[in-house]
Amino acid sequence: MPRLKLELLDNDLVNQIISEGIALLESPGIRVHNREALELLANAGAKVDFQAQIACIPESITRQALKTAPHEFTLFDLKGDPAVHYFGDKIHFDPGSGGLTIIDSQTERPRLPVTSDLIKFVKLVEALPQVDAQSTAFICSDVVPEIGDLYRLYLALIYMNKPIITGAFRKDTWLPMKEMLSAVAGGDQALASKPTAVFDVCPSPPLLWSETTCQNLIDCARFSIPAQLISMPLAGATAPVTLAGAVVQHTAECLSGVVIHQLTKEGAPIVWGGSPAIFDMREGSTPMGAVETWMISSAYVQVGKALGLPTHAYTGMSDGKIIDAQCGLESMGGNFVAALSGANIISGCGMLDLESCLSYEKLVIDAEMIGMVKRFVTGIEVRDNPIALSLMQKSGHKGNFLSLPHTRKWYREEQYLPSEVIDRASFEGWKSRGEKSTFERARERAEKLIAAYQPTKITGELRQELRAITLRAAETFGMQSLPPLPKGE
Amino acid sequence: MANELFQKMAQSIIDGDSEVAVELAEQAIAQGIDPLEAISNGFVTGVNKVGEAFSVGDVFLPELVMAGDAMKSALATLEPELKKLGSAREILGRVVLATVEGDIHEIGKTLVGSMLGASGFEVYDLGVDQPAEKIIGKALEVNADIIGMSALLTTTMVRQREVIEELDKEGLRPRIKVMIGGAPITRDWFEKIKADGYSEDAVGAVKIAKGMVGKADQ
Numbered sequence: 001m002p003r004l005k006l007e008l009l010d011n012d013l014v015n016q017i018i019s020e021g022i023a024l025l026e027s028p029g030i031r032v033h034n035r036e037a038l039e040l041l042a043n044a045g046a047k048v049d050f051q052a053q054i055a056c057i058p059e060s061i062t063r064q065a066l067k068t069a070p071h072e073f074t075l076f077d078l079k080g081d082p083a084v085h086y087f088g089d090k091i092h093f094d095p096g097s098g099g100l101t102i103i104d105s106q107t108e109r110p111r112l113p114v115t116s117d118l119i120k121f122v123k124l125v126e127a128l129p130q131v132d133a134q135s136t137a138f139i140c141s142d143v144v145p146e147i148g149d150l151y152r153l154y155l156a157l158i159y160m161n162k163p164i165i166t167g168a169f170r171k172d173t174w175l176p177m178k179e180m181l182s183a184v185a186g187g188d189q190a191l192a193s194k195p196t197a198v199f200d201v202c203p204s205p206p207l208l209w210s211e212t213t214c215q216n217l218i219d220c221a222r223f224s225i226p227a228q229l230i231s232m233p234l235a236g237a238t239a240p241v242t243l244a245g246a247v248v249q250h251t252a253e254c255l256s257g258v259v260i261h262q263l264t265k266e267g268a269p270i271v272w273g274g275s276p277a278i279f280d281m282r283e284g285s286t287p288m289g290a291v292e293t294w295m296i297s298s299a300y301v302q303v304g305k306a307l308g309l310p311t312h313a314y315t316g317m318s319d320g321k322i323i324d325a326q327c328g329l330e331s332m333g334g335n336f337v338a339a340l341s342g343a344n345i346i347s348g349c350g351m352l353d354l355e356s357c358l359s360y361e362k363l364v365i366d367a368e369m370i371g372m373v374k375r376f377v378t379g380i381e382v383r384d385n386p387i388a389l390s391l392m393q394k395s396g397h398k399g400n401f402l403s404l405p406h407t408r409k410w411y412r413e414e415q416y417l418p419s420e421v422i423d424r425a426s427f428e429g430w431k432s433r434g435e436k437s438t439f440e441r442a443r444e445r446a447e448k449l450i451a452a453y454q455p456t457k458i459t460g461e462l463r464q465e466l467r468a469i470t471l472r473a474a475e476t477f478g479m480q481s482l483p484p485l486p487k488g489e
Numbered sequence: 490m491a492n493e494l495f496q497k498m499a500q501s502i503i504d505g506d507s508e509v510a511v512e513l514a515e516q517a518i519a520q521g522i523d524p525l526e527a528i529s530n531g532f533v534t535g536v537n538k539v540g541e542a543f544s545v546g547d548v549f550l551p552e553l554v555m556a557g558d559a560m561k562s563a564l565a566t567l568e569p570e571l572k573k574l575g576s577a578r579e580i581l582g583r584v585v586l587a588t589v590e591g592d593i594h595e596i597g598k599t600l601v602g603s604m605l606g607a608s609g610f611e612v613y614d615l616g617v618d619q620p621a622e623k624i625i626g627k628a629l630e631v632n633a634d635i636i637g638m639s640a641l642l643t644t645t646m647v648r649q650r651e652v653i654e655e656l657d658k659e660g661l662r663p664r665i666k667v668m669i670g671g672a673p674i675t676r677d678w679f680e681k682i683k684a685d686g687y688s689e690d691a692v693g694a695v696k697i698a699k700g701m702v703g704k705a706d707q
């Protein structure tokens with residue numbers, strides 16, 4: 001089978017981008033607002049100005065880090081089965097994360113989410129076979145804001161089985177998050193050998209590691225919990241406006257991340273990822289659904305692959321505000337481009353409004369999109385040889401393929417069968433089913449799937465432990481009790 | 490003669506050319522032209538033109554931001570001359586701007602700063618990750634009319650409340666008005682922490698700031 005592959009850059013260009021990225025780390029160097037990282041870099045032989053908090057990293061150190069960084073790793077689900085293989089051109093999908101709002105299913109407008117919303121969202125992700133991993137999707141407004149990041153992980157762990165892409169917003173919330181993951185896995189060792197979570201960590205464009213995110217990066221390495229570099233050059237605002245220039249900056253930022261990470265612990269798993277965007281010169285916004293945003297993403301994925309690293313892209317999103325045509329076309333384009341580029345994990349399903357809002361309905365629709373994309377990427381396979389000659393010589397001009405065993409044997413593999421969210425009925429059929437819009441069909445499906453959710457095997461003891469960790473964190477920020485969880489689950 | 494110079498000044502702003510703007514400002518000083526006139530008949534005309542072109546979609550942010558920068562350079566050149574003459578440029582008000590502690594998102598804040606600057610405010614942009622004492626300290630130092638705070642994270646927006654509480658404790662409000670912004674900032678939050686204004690974009694920020702200093706657009 002010919003491999004489907006999108007490569008926007010030729011080899012020379014990839015090499016030039018890499019060498020410019022490496023050269024940027026030598027001069028002007030990378031700003032690192034984190035003492036521990038600066039010391040690691042200085043000890044390794046980088047030229048570090050502790051006053052200015054700048055490290056100039058020679059090529060040899062960068063090359064060495066690339067040698068020790070693993071080419072692949074696997075994420076496991078909570079039952080202990082392999083679920084997401086970061087390797088080669090394998091693709092997987094997870095929802096957007098860190099959202100601030102959710103589209104209300106009745107008003108179809110965004111509102112602040114609460115605990116019950118996140119529980120529903122996690123259940124829905126479990127129910128959608130096209131979606132490979134959970135994400136800590138949005139922030140619940142019914143807990144103190146300071147624990148927003150860890151509270152979403154707490155809820156997810158109680159209802160999920162799939163592995164999860166998460167991230168800390170502060171230095172001091174990373175540890176309780178790690179404690180929760182460790183409790184579920186059965187200790188730090190178990191978590192390291194069968195990781196169930198990936199932490200997103202963002203360098204700040206251009207060429208800066210903030211104190212917080214750098215600490216998150218170091219902490220992940222130390223415990224061998226996979227870290228996912230989310231470099232986000234914003235072309236024209238915090239990065240060169242040329243797409244190739246933005247990819248150079250992405251390369252430099254990610255390389256610096258790989259160096260700090262591997263200096264902390266050689267061989268710890270790390271992902272070459274990002275969430276770049278062009279800067280919209282009219283609105284001053286960061287459109288995640290722009291065609292150029294896809295192009296930057298596809299190109300950096302190609303660079304990551306050339307360096308032999310697992311890759312991530314954040315492209316399955318739209319900047320639309322409601323679930324409409326823009327929402328569909330942007331998400332489809334982004335998902336296709338990232339999949340054809342072979343990004344190992346593609347984030348963003350269910351997300352809209354400039355990476356800030358999630359929707360149950362969009363998630364359900366996007367799942368169909370992902371089903372189609374996955375089908376496309378599998379390509380056209382030769383099932384018989386000769387392909388159709390014998391079959392058609394036998395069947396002649398009859399055209400009764402519906403009744404052939406051959407059809408029955410292959411149709412499920414040849415065709416992706418979408419759910420009722422995708423309408424393929426006759427006009428009369430559509431009418432008789434209530435003339436429903438995509439949104440309405442998606443809403444019904446979401447409700448059905450959520451209602452059919454089956455609880456995981458998590459023990460009462462473990463639930464208690466997770467709640468205790470979360471409550472301890474809440475108490476430090478003046479919140480004495482957590483919102484109750486629905487009974488009987 | 491002066492008219493021609495004024496036209497060139499306006500053009501330098503439209504071109505976003507700081508170097509030329511500074512040169513023209515120096516020429517004006519050498520020729521003994523009233524700096525206030527150079528500003529209002531020359532440079533400001535340029536700023537207004539760019540502003541209008543932006544609002545109808547003929548030019549975009551790069552032109553707008555570069556015009557603001559050129560304006561700033563021209564003003565910096567004329568400022569000493571103004572002082573010498575004992576006159577002062579009329580400013581709409583002083584704004585201390587920062588992204589709150591623990592938060593390093595800066596693009597929105599900086600954009601708000603350039604728009605305020607281009608609209609006639611004197612802006613002190615402290616940068617990102619700024620603790621309450623620094624923000625309030627600066628506001629007192631420059632006798633600010635407005636404190637503007639940006640927060641992009643749900644975990645850091647609480648810092649906006651801390652600053653407001655501190656200001657209240659010190660009895661500095663309503664003398665200093667507080668406006669807030671950033672992706673997670675909602676009307677609810679704005680009301681809850683009793684800020685004086687909030688906006689979801691830079692154009693709105695200018696409107697609010699003007700209202701706060703009693704110079705609302707008619």
Ligand code: B12
Pocket residue numbers: 097098099100139148167168169170200201202203204205206210212213231232234238284285286353354355356591592593594595596597598600601636637638639640641642643644668669670671672673687688689690691692693694
């Ligand atoms: C770019 C970006 C970054 C860049 C910032 C680069 C830089 N130099 O500023 C980088 C990569 C550094 C970054 C880092 C992180 N980010 Co970020 N980031 C964004 C993103 C995509 C766009 C923000 C932006 O610049 N928009 C463009 C500007 C122009 O818009 P704006 O900031 O909203 O400003 C406008 C208005 O809000 C208003 N305004 C803004 N400030 C003010 C102030 C006043 C006074 C007024 C009146 C108005 C006003 O006017 C502005 C102009 O129109 C947002 C998504 C989003 N939609 O907001 C996520 C987002 C804010 N980030 C997020 C997260 C989680 C992070 C990290 C914690 C990730 C991590 N785990 O490492 C770190 C934060 C580290 C830290 N301690 O701060 C989350 C927040 C989630 C939450 N619930 O709180 C978001 C929503 C994305 C997501 N879904 O995950 N991020």
